[in-house]
Amino acid sequence: MMELELLPAGLLAQPACQDILRQYSQSFSEVLQFENSENSPQSHEEFNKLLTEIRHRHQDTVPHMAEALHNLRDAGNLNVNCKDRLNQAIQYFLDRLYMSRISIQMLISHHKALYCPEESKNTNPGLRGTLDPKCDAVQVAQMAFENATFLCEQMYMDAPKLNIEWSDLTDSDKNSVDFVYIPGHLYHMLFEVFKNSMRATMEFHENSESIPDINVRIAKSSQDISIKVCDQGGGISRSVAENCFLYLYTSATRVKLSEGDMGGTTSTSTPMHGLGYGLPLSRLYARYFGGDMKLASCDGYGTDTYIYLRALESDARETLPIFNASSSNKIRDTKNQVEDWTKDE
Numbered sequence: 001m002m003e004l005e006l007l008p009a010g011l012l013a014q015p016a017c018q019d020i021l022r023q024y025s026q027s028f029s030e031v032l033q034f035e036n037s038e039n040s041p042q043s044h045e046e047f048n049k050l051l052t053e054i055r056h057r058h059q060d061t062v063p064h065m066a067e068a069l070h071n072l073r074d075a076g077n078l079n080v081n082c083k084d085r086l087n088q089a090i091q092y093f094l095d096r097l098y099m100s101r102i103s104i105q106m107l108i109s110h111h112k113a114l115y116c117p118e119e120s121k122n123t124n125p126g127l128r129g130t131l132d133p134k135c136d137a138v139q140v141a142q143m144a145f146e147n148a149t150f151l152c153e154q155m156y157m158d159a160p161k162l163n164i165e166w167s168d169l170t171d172s173d174k175n176s177v178d179f180v181y182i183p184g185h186l187y188h189m190l191f192e193v194f195k196n197s198m199r200a201t202m203e204f205h206e207n208s209e210s211i212p213d214i215n216v217r218i219a220k221s222s223q224d225i226s227i228k229v230c231d232q233g234g235g236i237s238r239s240v241a242e243n244c245f246l247y248l249y250t251s252a253t254r255v256k257l258s259e260g261d262m263g264g265t266t267s268t269s270t271p272m273h274g275l276g277y278g279l280p281l282s283r284l285y286a287r288y289f290g291g292d293m294k295l296a297s298c299d300g301y302g303t304d305t306y307i308y309l310r311a312l313e314s315d316a317r318e319t320l321p322i323f324n325a326s327s328s329n330k331i332r333d334t335k336n337q338v339e340d341w342t343k344d345e
Contacts, residue, residue, distance in 0.1 A: 003093060006328055008086065010077050014068035020061055027054045048116050051108050061101060065094070066277055069248050080248045080276075087246070091280075094247050096321035099284050103320055106130060106182065106288075124183075135181040137218050137225060138166050144187050145214075148194035156202040160211050160231070166218040170311075177220045180313040185285045189293065192278040193229050193305045200233025200303065225291075225309040232302040241297055245283055250276040289316035318342065 004012070004021045011017055030050055037043045069090070072078045080087055110129035126132060145162045152159035168174040197214050205211055212232040219226045236244065243249045283293040291309040310316035320342050321327065 002323055003096060003327065007093065008090070010075075011068060011072050011090065014071055016064040016068040016071075020064060023057050023061070027057060030054070044115065048112065051112060055105065055108050055112075058101070058105075062098065062277060062281065065097070066248065073248060078248075080243070080246055082242050082246060091246055095280075095284065096327070098281060099288065099319065099321055102185075102284060102288050103318060106185075109184075130182050130184065131180060132183050133180050134178040135183050135186065137177045137179070137186065137220075137227065138164065139176075140183055140186045141190050141216055141218065141227070144190035145194050145216075148191055148198055151195065152198040152202065155199075158202065158211060160198055160201045160214045162216065163213040164216040164218070168220045170220060170222055177218050177225065179220065179225055179309070179311055180316070181289070181309065185288065186309075189282040189285050189307055190227070190229075192282045193307070195278065197229060197231035197233060197303070197305070201231050202233075204232070204234035220311055223311055223315070225311050227307040227309075229305040229307075230302065235297040235299040235301050235303050236295075237297075237299045241295060244295055245280045247280050248276040287319050290319060291316075 004017070004024065007017065012021075031054075034043065034047050034050070037047070069078065073080060078084075078087060078090070082088070110131070113127065113129040124132065126134060141164060142162070145164075149159040166177045168177050194214070201211060201214065215228075215230040217226075217228040217230075279293070286293045286307055286309065289310055291307065293308070294306045295303060296306065297303040322342065
């Protein structure tokens with residue numbers, strides 16, 4: 001909330017941004033009411049109900065903020081490129097806002113999964129809250145590809161096929177790649193990458209007789225889970241590649257979401273492309289537990305997307321923003337580069 005109030009006046013004045021600020025203020029004040037509550041079944045029940053309301057209240061924070069930024073850009077007050085100083089400050093702020101949101105949503109979901117049995121009936125019995133001690137990366141990738149294929153076929157009447165290979169270098173006898181992780185986070189990353197690869201492939205090969213496969217390689221070492229997604233979608237130039245992880249940047253036509261369906265967690269009409277925050281959010285999901293996401297493109301041929309995750313749960317520590325004087329200054333002045341994120345030493 002403190003950082004929201006430091007936003008540029010033009011962005012802070014946007015109705016969607018004001019709504020987000022009010023929502024966070026309301027949720028914070030409501031949670032504080034339970035600070036000294038009696039440890040009783042009734043308090044637990046009321047607290048769980050509040051968590052449900054908070055999760056529902058904030059489900060569309062991302063698309064609402066995107067709408068506010070689109071309005072600022074459309075008015076000519078925001079230039080979405082990596083060299084614009086105002087854009088640098090806003091991108092910096094959005095990384096911190098969305099990383100905090102990922103953490104809060106994870107804690108709420110984890111708490112609800114553990115303490116609300118009525119909401120856990122349809123979940124995987126092997127889950128520990130939202131964590132899966134044996135998260136199968138291959139299975140999650142296949143599910144994400146299947147759902148991305150559904151969207152692609154709706155738009156292009158066809159879709160690339162999946163060619164997936166995997167190896168566990170820590171156990172040659174294993175027929176899968178599993179590790180401790182949150183399946184929903186991995187799914188989100190892969191789903192966004194597959195959507196981008198499919199769109200690029202279909203448009204680059206629009207007049208071709210056949211559509212090349214999308215190749216996926218998953219490898220587990222003693223330290224890392226590495227996922228490589230290769231497409232033949234024409235690639236991207238280096239001048240464009242540096243903007244790919246900027247919020248609002250998209251090479252596709254902007255999607256205008258309908259009233260009441262902002263493309264959030266309960267959206268019934270997930271767009272194929274055009275919102276401009278798929279890749280940057282996916283990278284945040286990867287970085288949340290110490291991983292990362294990178295692009296390597298061969299312009300005129302295709303793009304390789306790499307997702308790196310921690311193989312050992314002891315190494316997968318949360319990466320969270322720290323609010324202090326330097327973070328406040330960075331929102332106003334991007335030259336200030338003092339460390340203000342938690343990280344592994």
